[in-house]
Amino acid sequence: LAVESQLRFALERSEFVLHYQPQVEFATGHIVGAEALIRWNHPSLGLLGPGRFIQVAEERGFIVKLGSWVIREACRQLAEWRAAGLPEISLAMNLSALQFRQEDLALTLERALSANGLQGHMIDIEVTESVVMEDAEATIQTLDAIKTMGLQLSIDDFGTGYSSLSYLKRFKADKLKIDRSFVRDIPADPDDSAIARAIINMAKNLNMRVVAEGVETVEQWRFLAAEGCDQVQGYLLSKPVPAEDFVLLLKEGH
Numbered sequence: 001l002a003v004e005s006q007l008r009f010a011l012e013r014s015e016f017v018l019h020y021q022p023q024v025e026f027a028t029g030h031i032v033g034a035e036a037l038i039r040w041n042h043p044s045l046g047l048l049g050p051g052r053f054i055q056v057a058e059e060r061g062f063i064v065k066l067g068s069w070v071i072r073e074a075c076r077q078l079a080e081w082r083a084a085g086l087p088e089i090s091l092a093m094n095l096s097a098l099q100f101r102q103e104d105l106a107l108t109l110e111r112a113l114s115a116n117g118l119q120g121h122m123i124d125i126e127v128t129e130s131v132v133m134e135d136a137e138a139t140i141q142t143l144d145a146i147k148t149m150g151l152q153l154s155i156d157d158f159g160t161g162y163s164s165l166s167y168l169k170r171f172k173a174d175k176l177k178i179d180r181s182f183v184r185d186i187p188a189d190p191d192d193s194a195i196a197r198a199i200i201n202m203a204k205n206l207n208m209r210v211v212a213e214g215v216e217t218v219e220q221w222r223f224l225a226a227e228g229c230d231q232v233q234g235y236l237l238s239k240p241v242p243a244e245d246f247v248l249l250l251k252e253g254h
């Protein structure tokens with residue numbers, strides 16, 4: 001059976017899992033957040049990354065259902081960690097542009113928050129530039145509703161889309177995430193170093209927090225810290241890991 005046709009059954013059989021990657025504050029070295037990243041525990045193919053099925057789910061009209069599961073599961077997990085008295089963090093989740101065209105995305109989020117006793121500021125919604133660029137009425141309304149509920153909004157993969165910067169003025173995001181393609185070759189590459197520095201300065205001037213993705217080396221860490229980047233995410237700290245391993249990272253304190 002092709003992977004496409006197994007998607008629906010996979011949800012019923014609880015084959016999807018979320019892995020979590022820590023987000024660390026440069027200033028303190030503490031874990032302040034986690035990004036939830038979906039995986040499919042496939043019965044015969046093993047653990048599949050989102051590259052194998054997210055686009056398929058979007059094409060098959062399945063992404064809203066799958067995305068709603070991600071929202072509920074991420075909120076359930078965050079509430080469990082809070083109830084266990086673990087250090088308080090915010091949880092970031094990735095939403096597809098298609099989920100924003102759905103009129104009840106805000107309602108899905110609101111229900112997941114209240115069902116788990118969470119407040120809006122504890123959740124961080126990651127979207128790509130294409131989402132905030134969209135002019136569709138449903139998308140604009142949903143983005144407004146999300147902000148009204150107090151959720152945080154992050155622009156993911158910043159700098160990789162074909163977007164104009166005007167949306168930054170039109171729509172106030174809380175965070176910019178520097179795409180890892182700009183992080184990979186710093187500090188050796190002067191162009192990438194200049195781009196990373198420019199993104200950090202722009203974000204600060206617009207009162208946004210800035211997160212560097214894909215940080216793998218101590219040299220990258222030092223450069224970004226010196227330039228005033230707020231948070232870091234990357235293999236240097238940890239890969240995305242299952243919930244039970246993430247708990248160990250949280251307890252280590254960081």
Ligand code: G
Nearest residue numbers: 036037038049050051054070094095096240
């Ligand atoms: O670690 P990784 O291979 O998990 O993630 C690859 C890509 O998949 C990332 O660009 C990320 O935005 C996307 N992704 C991960 N989890 C989700 C999810 O729950 N929903 C959506 N729509 N995309 C996701």
Ligand code: G
Nearest residue numbers: 094156157213214215216233234235236240
């Ligand atoms: O949503 P986004 O496209 O930003 O998803 C993050 C992706 O980057 C995931 O696939 C995650 O596994 C991956 N990732 C996270 N940290 C690192 C890193 O340090 N190096 C590399 N190469 N990939 C990373």
Ligand code: NA
Nearest residue numbers: 035094126156
């Ligand atoms: Na992301």
Ligand code: MN
Nearest residue numbers: 156157179213
């Ligand atoms: Mn990204």
